[in-house]
Amino acid sequence: MAEGALREMGFSDRILSPSSAEFAPASLRANAAAECKAALIAFPASTEAVSLAIRFAARSKLEIAVKCGGHHYSSASSIENGLVIDMGALKSVSIDKAAMKVTIGGGCLWGDVYTALRDKRLVCVGGGVHVVGVGGHITGGGYGPLSFKYGMACDNVIEATVVVADGRILRASEIENSDLFFAIRGGSSSFGVVTEFVLKIYPDQGPYFFKSVGFTADARVKVFSELRSFLARIPVERQILVFLNFVRGPPPHSEALIILNFFGLGAVEDFEDVFEPFLKAGTQFLNHTTHCPSLVEFSHVIDDLLLQGAPRKANGGAPITSLWPGMAEEVWDRWMSYTDANPDARQTKVFLEFHNSKRQRPETTCIPVDVPRHGMCVSSEEHHDPAGDQRAEQWTHEMNNAVRSYEKRYGARDLGVNGNASMLIEKSEDVWGQHYFRLRRIKAKYDPTYVFKRYFPIVLDLDGASASL
Ligand SMILES: Cc1cc2nc3c(=O)[nH]c(=O)nc-3n(C[C@H](O)[C@H](O)[C@H](O)COP(=O)(O)OP(=O)(O)OC[C@H]3O[C@@H](n4cnc5c(N)ncnc54)[C@H](O)[C@@H]3O)c2cc1C
Incomplete structure (x- = not known):
């Protein structure tokens, strides 16, 4: 009917x-x-x-x-x-090389975009995995492998086409409906449906490499200490990023393991001096490099992992500006006790991602993270039993809070949570920080009957809608 x-x-x-x-x-x-x-x-x-x-x-x-x-x-x-x-x-990808921009349909996956750009030796700032949607990633404040050079994905949007709650089709840019443009870059689907994004593009930076080095738990003190010193000394010009991951091996032992993933631009041989101190931290059960001629191959690196894992999940994502003393240790201890206490959730993982994202004109988007560079702690809960759904969400929330407490403890500003990587139990004020009040007014202007309500709630500010947006 x-x-x-x-x-x-x-x-x-x-x-x-x-x-x-x-x-x-x-x-x-x-x-x-x-x-x-x-x-x-x-x-x-x-x-x-x-x-x-x-x-x-x-x-x-x-x-x-x-x-x-x-x-x-x-x-x-x-x-x-x-x-x-x-x-x-809506999956078209149209490249304008003369203007160095690409127009992307709002239904594309990053794999579609990277593939079209690769053929012209071009790249853009997108997510790290080909199956992730451009629509959710950009509008939710996503970052990716090239964010350390060119900023977050939403920083790279030049303009967009948006269908708002009453069905009107609007162009949004810094000069046209700039309030809407501010809101869709971080506000996800709360303000309308983006049918087209126009993004900046760049000459391809490849080749790339992805190197995984795995240690057993006894190496962790040395690995954490080496990582802190690596983060303190490595200049951004070296173009290498590191991710510290906590995972469990296969059952029945489900051994707790540490995996360091390195993503770099150029030839892996040029980074031997970076790897050397880590390789001395302990015996490795894994030391493997994948050479990636372009971002297409890189975006497929974890394909095997995507096929594994438990079907029910919850995520927490908190931006971080450093590996503060004690932080890796506390995250490890919390992850160990949770996965020990909940055998159904043994496949739960934690990723401390030092992807070093830059921001470009952060004041023009509603993502409140305006520090020069930041990374992310992602707590990725996985389980089978539906009875564990609530517990899983609660754990990711607690992990977010634990990580955020280090920013405050060491005198940095609390950066809230990353909406794209967190469950809806987080507070809207923690997703949008100081911008939440402005979003309430913009929501009242473009969606006064609250049509779009699936993402973090935004309480309408109908009195403020006519005020400065
Ligand atoms: C395997 C994996 C890898 C990931 N890698 C990264 C990464 O490298 N970097 C990163 O930042 N994040 C990453 N993420 C998180 C990811 O960016 C978010 O989960 C994102 O919201 C997914 O977008 P989607 O379109 O696939 O999701 P969906 O569930 O389809 O959408 C997510 C939200 O976006 C809204 N939305 C989708 N399309 C549009 C549109 N066209 N207009 C308006 N609203 C829209 C939806 O309504 C919903 O609110 C990853 C997630 C996974 C599972």
Whole structure:
């Protein structure tokens, strides 16, 4: 019935209803705990069709969820008995090499974009893994392998096309609807559906390498200490990033392990002096390098890992500016006790990512992190039993708080949480910091009837909507 009503409004693109065979696969998300059964899934193939779908939902009193790659671990892109606007048919990539910009459909995955750019020896700032959606990643404040050179993904958006709550199609840039432009770069789907992003592009920086070095737990004191000294001494010109990961080996022993991942630009041989002190920290059970001619190959490096792991997940992500004394040790202890106490969650991992993201004109986006460079502590809970869903979310929240306490303890500013990498139990004020109040006014202007409500809540400031935005 609902499908017929959408057709009557002139929507001619693909629609799935619960009776169709493709409905169940189209409802899957990266986290099984985030999946819902929608009333309808529509796949608009144009900006005008997105507008039709939004107006149809209002007329039919259906709640909307917008889905791109489906990789947010919350149910932000799913909706029970509502309308899912699946952006999967909006996947064009058009490169303007003379102007050094690329126009990307709001349903692309990063793999689509990197592949199109590779053929012209170009790159842009995107996520580290090919399956992640451009739509969620950019609008949620994503970072990636080249963020240490060129800033976060949202810093690289030149303009965008946005369909807002009443179905209007608006251009957003620093000179056109600049308040909306501020809000969609960090506000996720709270302000409208982005059908097109125009991004800066750069000459390809490749080749790249990805080197993994694995140690058993007894090496951790030396590894943490070496990492602190590496972070203190390595100049940014060396173009090498490091990630400290805590993972467990296969059952039945599920041994606690430390893996250091290095991502670098250039030839791995040029970085032997960087690896040498780490290699002395203990015996390695893993020392493997993947050579990546372009970001396409790099974005596939963890493909095997993506196929493993438990189906139900929760994530916490807290920005960090340093590996403060005691921080790695506390994160390790918390991770060990949690995974010991919860055998169903043994596949839980923690990633301390020193990706060294820069910001470019942070005041023009609603991502509040405005320090010159930052990394992230990502706590990635994985379990099987639905009874563990709440516990998992709570643990990621506690991990975020634990990490944030170090920033405060050492006199740095609390940077809140990363919305893209956190569950919806975090406070909106912690996602958007000082910008939350401005977002409340912008929300009242562009979405006064609260159509978009799947991401972190933004309380409307109707009195302030006419004030300066
Ligand atoms: C394996 C993996 C690797 C990751 N790697 C990175 C990384 O390297 N860097 C990083 O920063 N993050 C990374 N993330 C986190 C990722 O950026 C977020 O989960 C992001 O929200 C995923 O976007 P999506 O489009 O795939 O998700 P979805 O679940 O489809 O969408 C997430 C949110 O974005 C909204 N949205 C999606 N498309 C649009 C659109 N076109 N217009 C408006 N709103 C939209 C949705 O409504 C929802 O609120 C990773 C996550 C995973 C699971």
